[in-house]
Amino acid sequence: MGDSSIKKQRESNLSINTNVLNKKKNLISRYLDNIKKNWMLYLMIVPGLLYYIIFKYVPLFGSVIAFQDYQIFSGILDSPWVWLDNFKYIFSYQDFYQVLRNTVMIAFYQLIFGFPAPIILALLFNEVRLMFLKRTVQSLFYLPHFLSWVVVGGIVFELLALEGIVNAIRELFGAAPILFMQEESYFRTIVVISGIWKSVGWGTIIYLAAITGINPSLYEAAVIDGANRWKQIRYITLPLLFPTILILFLLNIGNFLELGFDQIFNLLTPMTYSVGDIIETYVYRAGVLQGQFSVTTAIGLFQSVIGFMLLWIFNRLARKSEQGLW
Amino acid sequence: MKKSLGEKCFQFFNYTFLIVISATMILPLLQLLAVSFSSPIAAESKQVFLFPVEFTLATWKHILQNDVLWRSFGVTIFITVVGTILSMLFTVLTAFPLSRKEFLPKKPIMLAIVITMIFNAPMIPYFLTVRELGLMDSIWALIIPGLISTFNMIIVRTFFMGIPSELDDAAKIDGCNDFRILFQIYIPLSKPVLATIGLFYAVGFWNTFQSAVLFIRDQTLWPLQMRLRGYFTSPEALAEVNLITGDFDFNTITLKAATIIFATVPIVLVYPFLQKYFVKGAVLGSIKE
Structure with a gap:
């Protein structure tokens, strides 16, 4: 007993001494010391680091092929540099503007209708007083999050097909059947609604967690002051939810043009390309399938730059009123 | 506390609204289930509303005898099991050093x-990188590029950071090294959170689609989602046997409905039991970003 406490005392003295010493040492020898002492931690992180370098950073820096005329057999090192030629090409290309317009339109609709949906739903959930009902309803709302877009796309196609249930209901009311999935005018609506259907429930979780964190005494005080439920939402819940909303908005705006390949790819048909072909599906067809690697990488780079600019602008705006991401 | 009439009205409409909308989350699947058990004539003439019409098992018999579908099912089972195990290992090994205060490069690596x-x-x-690694048309292309989800890694790291450091100080004095601290103290203490991210990974691997679109040309390696997509774009492939035997107890409508249910059943079956873990994880991940 006594021995071990003396040992501990010594050890702590030792660590104080080394701490003092460490401050004097330069960074490199501090790292060498740290590696020697905690080499197992360094060993543990090697697989993870390799993963992030190979699958995240190499592709990120691989974007330089946007400035090359990339040849498969020469690779990045030996492919000729063409600098901005690929960008000149895409900006003079009619199809690019159509794809860009589709992407921006769908992204805009998703922001306007898709972003507020989970906030509203979370507020509605929060007003439910019957616990068993709340739990059941929430469980049902979370379910579609776990289905793949292939399955959801399949469901959408089946239900909206000529023999599908939607047209069956239309027939009951004497309306003529509609080929929903093949008609341009319905495509974006279907994208937005199916997107909300799949993710609205899951999206409420983060807001519900934030609402749970609100101090109940605020509501009690408001009730004493005569605030009804609507006023409590308007003057307590929403303002206190605002920082969460803002952060999620910023995270969203950075990926503004990245709509998600899976969703569009599984809803698109050649008949709806004119309104539904987005950057990601176009890049897949022209890049992966047709091998125009450099041009499509340039489009991808353009998309990332726009995303980052939007994030930067909105982050500046956010910092003026509240706090931003950085 | 007494409720005003307005509040009662709101409550009524709120409950009704939530019940109706939440019903639409499950009804599409029930409708397809009903179609898959109905006769092709009933399905084609739009008679099916949530209940099978002219009940028949012909569609399911045909689906369950489809070797190609079972092969894809096998591929998906493989990537789900192996992928989840490997992902958990990689995630835990990455999260642990990043949760230790004595790990000097913690901050720059995290950034x-x-x-x-x-x-x-x-x-x-990304596509070119994976191709350069020689992973095209390899089942590992469906596993390795998605090994670590940063979101899940942060969940585990946050949880590890919440474990009191007195525990491992004590273990260190008893001569435990970092690996033993991780595997004998931290992992047993983190079972609930590991169950959560394990489920996230498993669902992710089960739903693998984009990796298959990008990296798998060889149809024998198609995972289930990819096979499903193949059947949606060319449903004739599903009904092939139909033309040979002249058996018309099913058609592409009932077959497509059945394949959708086939690919969804495992998720829907485990879902009610695991739901609480899912939610816990999503909240944990959102606490500290």
Whole structure:
């Protein structure tokens, strides 16, 4: 007993001494010391680091092929540099503007209708007083999050097909059947609604967690002051939810043009390309399938730059009123 | 406390609204289930409303005898099981050092990892990288490129950081090294959170689609989702036997409905039991970003 406490005392003295010493040492020898002492931690992180370098950073820096005329057999090192030629090409290309317009339109609709949906739903959930009902309803709302877009796309196609249930209901009311999935005018609506259907429930979780964190005494005080439920939402819940909303908005705006390949790819048909072909599906067809690697990488780079600019602008705006991401 | 009439009205409409909308989350699947048990004539003439009409098992018999579908099912089972195990291992091994205060490069590495959340790897260079690694048309292309989800890694790291450090100080004095601290103290203490991210990974691997679109040309290696997509774009492939035997107890409508149910059943079956873990994880991940 006594021995071990003396040992501990010594050890702590030792660590104080080394701490003092460490401050004097330069960074490199501090790292060498740290590696020697905690080499197992360094060993543990090697697989993870390799993963992030190979699958995240190499592709990120691989974007330089946007400035090359990339040849498969020469690779990045030996492919000729063409600098901005690929960008000149895409900006003079009619199809690019159509794809860009589709992407921006769908992204805009998703922001306007898709972003507020989970906030509203979370507020509605929060007003439910019957616990068993709340739990059941929430469980049902979370379910579609776990289905793949292939399955959801399949469901959408089946239900909206000529023999599908939607047209069956239309027939009951004497309306003529509609080929929903093949008609341009319905495509974006279907994208937005199916997107909300799949993710609205899951999206409420983060807001519900934030609402749970609100101090109940605020509501009690408001009730004493005569605030009804609507006023409590308007003057307590929403303002206190605002920082969460803002952060999620910023995270969203950075990926503004990245709509998600899976969703569009599984809803698109050649008949709806004119309104539904987005950057990601176009890049897949022209890049992966047709091998125009450099041009499509340039489009991808353009998309990332726009995303980052939007994030930067909105982050500046956010910092003026509240706090931003950085 | 007494409720005003307005509040009662709101409550009524709120409950009704939530019940109706939440019903639409499950009804599409029930409708397809009903179609898959109905006769092709009933399905084609739009008679099916949530209940099978002219009940028949012919569609399911045909689906369950489809070797190609079972092969894809096998591929998906493989990548789900192996992928989840490997992902958990990689995630835990990465999260642990990053949760230790004595690990000097903790901050720069964390920053480098969070940056990859904002700047996604662009599709074409990502595709070329995986191809350069020789993973085209390999089942590992469905597993390795998605090994670590940064979101899940942060969940585990946050949880590890919440474990009191007195525990491992004591273990260190008893002569435990870092690996033993991780595997004998931290992992047993983190079972609930590991169950959560394990489920996230499993669902992710089960739903693998984009990796297959990009990296798998060989149809015998198609995972279930890819096979499903193949059947949607060319449903004739599903009904092939139909033409040979002249058996018309099913058609492409009932077959497509059945394949959708086939690919969804495992998720829907485990879902009610695991739901609480899912939610816990999503909340944990959102606490500290």
